[in-house]
Amino acid sequence: MxxxxxxxxxxxxxxxxxxxxxxxxxxxxxxxxxxxxxxxxxxxxxxxxxxxxxxxxxxxxxxxxxxxxxxxxxxxxxxxxxxxxxxxxxxxxxxxxxxxxxxxxxxxxxxxxxxxxxxxxxxxxxxxxxxxxxxxxxxxxxxxxxxxxxxxxxxxxxxxxxxxxxxxxxxxxxxxxxxxxxxxxxxxxxxxxxxxxxxxxxxxxxxxxxxxxxxxxxxxxxxxxxxxxxxxxxxxxxxxxxxxxxxxxxxxxxxxxxxxxxxxxxxxxxxxxxxxxxxxxxxxxxxxxxxxxxxxxxxxxxxxxxxxxxxxxxxxRKLFDFKVENVTYPLLGKDYILDIGMNRLEVDKKGHNDFWYSSRILDQGDLSTYYGYETLDATGYTITPGKVYPKVQTSFEALASLDIPTLLKSGYAYVRVENIPSGKLASPFPIHIIGKKYEVPDFSIEVGLNPTFLLKKGGHITHAIINGFLIDLNSDKKTNFKNAMIYR
Incomplete structure (x- = not known):
């Protein structure tokens, strides 16, 4: 029983x-x-x-x-x-x-x-x-x-x-x-x-x-x-x-x-x-x-x-939004190998109904015990600073006619605009917008800075990292890019 x-x-x-x-x-x-x-x-x-x-x-x-x-x-x-x-x-x-x-x-x-x-x-x-x-x-x-x-x-x-x-x-x-x-x-x-x-x-x-x-x-x-x-x-x-x-x-x-x-x-x-x-x-x-x-x-x-x-x-707590592994960073005449971890930090818009991203480098060095939602093995790639496009744009609307992927491939990460509308908080294009008098600081990979640089391999720029977003310049695949920065 x-x-x-x-x-x-x-x-x-x-x-x-x-x-x-x-x-x-x-x-x-x-x-x-x-x-x-x-x-x-x-x-x-x-x-x-x-x-x-x-x-x-x-x-x-x-x-x-x-x-x-x-x-x-x-x-x-x-x-x-x-x-x-x-x-x-x-x-x-x-x-x-x-x-x-x-x-x-x-x-x-x-x-x-x-x-x-x-x-x-x-x-x-x-x-x-x-x-x-x-x-x-x-x-x-x-x-x-x-x-x-x-x-x-x-x-x-x-x-x-x-x-x-x-x-x-x-x-x-x-x-x-x-x-x-x-x-x-x-x-x-x-x-x-x-x-x-x-x-x-x-x-x-x-x-x-x-x-x-x-x-x-x-x-x-x-x-x-x-x-x-x-x-x-x-x-x-x-x-x-x-x-x-x-x-x-x-x-x-x-x-x-x-x-x-x-x-x-x-x-x-x-x-x-x-x-x-x-x-x-x-x-x-x-x-x-x-x-x-x-x-x-x-x-x-x-x-x-x-x-x-x-x-x-x-x-x-060992996740980044984006992690670059084994990238070559030239500094003071020598090459160093770095991992770079970056996060996309949300900034609320007025009314707290929406946001834009202002990204930061959170850590760098040996990050082999850390992970990324998105990870790029950059072995053999070299960090290259982004330049300012020499032709000044007269208006925000003029940016829409630029071939931005070609600009990025040519080494440009910033476009100067004469009149930036006061209500614009961030760039909807995958390139930073700067005011007519803004001077881009000397380039450095440093914790706390906005992660913006280009990656070069075999003499060609293949990738852009703009405001912590990865853009593969040899692919038409849609990315998760939301915004770049505006520096007035």
Missing amino acids: RVLISALFIIAGFYCSAQQKDLTTALYETYETYKEPLLQTRRIKHKDLQPLIEKYKANGKFKVSKVGTSIEGRSLSLISIGEGETDVFLWSQMHGDEPTATQAIFDIFNFFNSDDFTLEKQEILADCTLHFLPMLNPDGAEVFQRRNRLGIDINRDALRLQSPEGQTLKRVRDSLDADFGFNLHDQSTYYNAERTEKPATISYLAPAYNYEKEINEKRGNAMKVIVFMNNIIQNYAPGQVGRYNDDFEPRAFGDNIQKWGTSTILIESGGYYNDVEKQEIRKLNYVSILSAIYTIAKENYKDIAIAAYEEIPEND
């Missing part, structure tokens, strides 16, 4: 696993059906969410309530759905410039508001009540910055509770006494999975609740759910998952919410190749969070071994 019971448990386990896999696959394949079309870029603001929140306020499936107000007076909304005994609390955009999961939350709302996945939704909502606080720091989101209007990091305000946003988070957590909490963030795109060239597209943490990093049942459950989510992400971004260091931070909300009795799961959305607006990562959030909620409802996470949590590679 015991053998029969064991066999039945094994069969049931295989069935649940297969059912979960089928759901995850279906969620991924049908995602575009539920993706919220009003949210398409990272720089979303409080006003962008209000029509959507109002829509769900009028929908009987959802309960919408105002639970607080930001320093500048913007409302903080809690949106709930479900009738189950297990309370799951998800909060996003505690940091104003971390909106990837906020978008995914509204995709999840569309999922629950649809007529599809009827059985799975019934199972979730019968066993769980889900509570979402989509934007905790709307003042920071308004200017696309990490901190709130007081200038503090809300995620370090769990003890003093001096910010109204932190007070709201604590009050909501306590009122729900949530069983599970999802602390949703974005992290730097320059994190990689330890000792690999792969970006940490998603990173996880089950925060410690004391300095000893003990594992009780609540923290253990968070670890199990993370292992489950990691297995999902591996299907779509293999090797691109990291794990945060779990040193206890007594001021942090995640660590304290874990201590207060909620199984807390930190999710950080990092980088993904050629996904500047993080829309693929948004999709991975949608799929993995919904799948995790389903496994919480079914309680099959309990069978997962905690030991697998430690097998997730730790986060490292």
